[in-house]
Amino acid sequence: MKTYFLSFLFLLVSSLSSAQSYFDDGLSAEWHRQRRDALRELMPANSMAILFNNPVKNRSNDVDFIYHPNTDFYYLTGFREPNSALIIFSEKRMIDGMETDEIIYVQPRDPRSEMWNGKRLGTEGVQEILGFQTVFLFDDFGKKPVLNAGDFDKILSMDLGAEIEGSSANAPLRRMIADFKKNANYPSDKSPVSLQMYDLIRATDIENSANVAQIIGRYRQRYPEVENDEILRNFVEADSPEKRMEVKSKIPASKTDLFALSQMMDVLREVKTAEEIALLRKAVKISAIGQIEVMKAAKPGMSEREVQGIHEFIYKRYGAEGIGYPSIVGAGNNGCILHYIDNDMKHMSERLILMDLGAEWRGYTADVTRTIPVNGTFTPEEKAIYELVLKSQEAGIALCKPGVDFSEIGQVTRNIINEGLAELGIIKKGERHNYFPHGTSHHLGLDVHDRGGYGALKEGVVLTVEPGIYIPEGSDCDPKWWGIAVRIEDDILVTQSGPENLSKDAPRTVADIEQMMKIPSILENWVLPDLD
Numbered sequence: 110m111k112t113y114f115l116s117f118l119f120l121l122v123s124s125l126s127s128a129q130s131y132f133d134d135g136l137s138a139e140w141h142r143q144r145r146d147a148l149r150e151l152m153p154a155n156s157m158a159i160l161f162n163n164p165v166k167n168r169s170n171d172v173d174f175i176y177h178p179n180t181d182f183y184y185l186t187g188f189r190e191p192n193s194a195l196i197i198f199s200e201k202r203m204i205d206g207m208e209t210d211e212i213i214y215v216q217p218r219d220p221r222s223e224m225w226n227g228k229r230l231g232t233e234g235v236q237e238i239l240g241f242q243t244v245f246l247f248d249d250f251g252k253k254p255v256l257n258a259g260d261f262d263k264i265l266s267m268d269l270g271a272e273i274e275g276s277s278a279n280a281p282l283r284r285m286i287a288d289f290k291k292n293a294n295y296p297s298d299k300s301p302v303s304l305q306m307y308d309l310i311r312a313t314d315i316e317n318s319a320n321v322a323q324i325i326g327r328y329r330q331r332y333p334e335v336e337n338d339e340i341l342r343n344f345v346e347a348d349s350p351e352k353r354m355e356v357k358s359k360i361p362a363s364k365t366d367l368f369a370l371s372q373m374m375d376v377l378r379e380v381k382t383a384e385e386i387a388l389l390r391k392a393v394k395i396s397a398i399g400q401i402e403v404m405k406a407a408k409p410g411m412s413e414r415e416v417q418g419i420h421e422f423i424y425k426r427y428g429a430e431g432i433g434y435p436s437i438v439g440a441g442n443n444g445c446i447l448h449y450i451d452n453d454m455k456h457m458s459e460r461l462i463l464m465d466l467g468a469e470w471r472g473y474t475a476d477v478t479r480t481i482p483v484n485g486t487f488t489p490e491e492k493a494i495y496e497l498v499l500k501s502q503e504a505g506i507a508l509c510k511p512g513v514d515f516s517e518i519g520q521v522t523r524n525i526i527n528e529g530l531a532e533l534g535i536i537k538k539g540e541r542h543n544y545f546p547h548g549t550s551h552h553l554g555l556d557v558h559d560r561g562g563y564g565a566l567k568e569g570v571v572l573t574v575e576p577g578i579y580i581p582e583g584s585d586c587d588p589k590w591w592g593i594a595v596r597i598e599d600d601i602l603v604t605q606s607g608p609e610n611l612s613k614d615a616p617r618t619v620a621d622i623e624q625m626m627k628i629p630s631i632l633e634n635w636v637l638p639d640l641d
Contacts, residue, residue, distance in 0.1 A: 135471035138240035140384055141187040144377065145197055145211060148185065151373040152199040156263035157256075158370050160185065161286060162193040165278040173278070175431075180555040181267075181374050183472060187239050190229060192216045192247050192281040194289075196256070205254035209243040214250045216281065247281040251288035258293045258364065265370040266293075268301040295365055300334040306341050307360050308368030318353040378554060379561030380569040385473065385554065386602065389571055390611055392429070392470035393600045396477040397615035399423040399466065404622060406630035409459050409483050413438040413452040416464065419632065424468040433474020434557040437465035440483065444594025445579040447547060459484040461491055463594050467557060474557050476573050477612045478598030485626040490589050492619055494578050497529035498595045499617060501576040505549055509574065509601045509608035515563040519549040522576040530578070535586045544578050553600055570603040571611070 152158060163179040178189045186195055194214040201210045218231035232244040245253055258264060269286055273279050289295065296304055306325050313321045326345045329336045336342065344356040381389065399420040406419055417438045424432065439449040444463035462483050467475035480495065482488070487495060501522040508518050526545050531538040552561035553571045561570065575598030582591045597617060602609040616622045 132471045135388065136187060136384055138187060138238065140382070141185060142240055145185050147377055148197060148373060149199055149210065151376065152197070152265065153263050153369075154199055155261055156199045156265060157261050158197045158265040159289060160195045160267065160370075161269075161282060162188065162191055162195075164273045164282050165191050165276065167274055167276060180472075181378075181560075184374070184378060184555060186213065186241075188213070188215070188230075188235065190216055191278070192285075194247070194250060194285050204256065207243060207254065211241070212243045212245065212254070213241050214245050214247050214285065217246050217248075247285060250285045251292060256292070261364065263369075264293050264365045265373075266295075266365060266367055267371055268305065268367055269295070293365055296363060299338075300332070301367065302328065302332045303334050303338050303341065304363075304365075305367045306335060306338075307363070308366050310341075310344060310357050310360060311366075312368065313357070315350045315354050318350050318357075322347070322353060375560045375562055378559060379552060380567050381554060381571055382569070386569070386571070388471050388473040389475070389553065389600070389602075392433070392468050392473050392475040393477065393611040394614065395424055395427045395429055395468040395470065396420075396466060396475035397612045398427075399468070400464065400477060400479045400615035401625060402630065402632075403464065404479075404481055404616065404625040405628050406632045407462065407481060407483055407485075407626065410456055411483070413440055413443070413454045413457065413462070416457075416462065417452050417466070420464065420466045427468075429468040429470050430472075431469045433467040433469040433476065437463070437478075439463045439594065442582050442592040442594070444480070444596075445581040445592070447579070457483045461487075461593060461595065463596055465596065465598065472555055474553070474555070475600060475612070476553055476557050476575075476598060477600060477615060478575060478596045479615055479617070479622070480595045480597065481622050481626065486623060487619055491593055491595075493533060494580075494590070494593050495595050495597075495619055497526060497533070498576050498578055498597050499619075500529070501525040502574055502597050502599070502617075505574040505576060506599065506601055506608050506610060509566060509572065509603050511566055511568050511603060511605060513566050515550060515566065515572075518574065522549045522574070526576060526578060533590075535580070535590055544580055544584075545576065546579070547575075547577065549576055550574055566603050568603055568605055572601055572603070573598050574601055575599075 148158065160182050162182045163177065165176060166174045168174045176191060182195060183189065193216065196212045198210045201208050213235060215232060215235055216229055218229050223229055230238060232246065235241050235244045269290065273283050306328060309321055309324065322345045325335065325341055329345065340356060340360060344353055347353040347356055402423055403416055403419050407416065417436045420436060421432060435450040436452065437449055438452045439446060440454050440457040440462040441460035443449050443454060444461060460483060461480050463478065463480045465478040467477060482491060504525055505518045505522040508521060523545060530536045530542065530544060536542045550572045552559035553573055575596055577596035579594045580586065580590045584591060600611045602611055616625045
């Protein structure tokens, strides 16, 4: 009766949240199982890891945002439904007469809810489709099987401090998390951020303690609870490695580790498997085609939102499930807003338009940026800035080889842009400026800013290379440069034989862009009725 009541409430308040899309051409159940096995190899002996899937997010009144799973949860399970939890054991163990090394808890089948929201897998579907052997309903969490936290040396989890929206749609998730915190003696007198910092200190040695102190120092500037924590403050302010180790010895012992599991997922997700690369190739290919079609269709008088619509139509036309992040389409000075997503300029004039968009294909997202002249021809100033950014980007892409440090890519691209801006008279040589205010590269995968380390590149890493120059109106330079914003972003696969540009199909040079913009668009004669 309780399960039915919860499902009925879920039906009332969440008409869009749990519709499913399991991919016949996506990752296999065996692939996800191998990823769980890979995590076990990283886990300490006699430990358990627990992950919860994302909550439902309300959009307005009784309508929820389209549900998107937690990407770590999806990576390990392939499961795309809310109110679910995953427990992984480092070794097989007998629990209530069963030998298992993993348990997944899911929501029950419910014909009334499924009539509105789409099919649920239920316990049998999770066993048959996703290959799990030990599956229970969310009402069984904490009850069946009975887990004793005292039987484990380490309990690995992630930050569980964020508030979960209070609708009944998330009631099972809130209860599972509360049960876990109680049974695992989850520390409640410290903030999740402070607890993560404690775990970071516990994991460090005397040689690396200064680096950890720097990391915590940055957190102090952002989180008052870290600034006000005496132990963390003493660790950061200690004037020797020995004194930092003395502070470390005063951190209370805890079986619950909120840091290590995140590090392990960084390691696993950094290097892509062949299956992941195949999905990324499709996501990037679709996104590059979107850029090409907009180059053909762009003309003065179009709106930013119309350009966004063409991109996203191409994605849907190929069967992509959506966008990997909010689409950025900024014409003229709007391009100087790095994460400009309003896209509401109605009539673009003869200026540049910066388009940063990416299709999501079977969970994996592309991230491709092109900057083009709305009227098809770069002005001399636009061309000068564009070719400087392109020169910088090509130097960065050339460095995308195994063993090269992430920081080298950023430094090389920045040096070229600094020298070029000085040569153009926009800055003085050596002058600090804010015309290139962001980093050059990030990992790409299930998230647009994907998990991974930022040290030496490895074969199989997929990263972006995206230098840019942004000169807002009113800048301290000749007004002829005002309103010029250029970013060129490509998705690069690191291989032993050198970098592979997955998004190379989208024209990148001035000549190639201008040539592509001369080609008629298939949308040229598509005229819709006037609304007035």
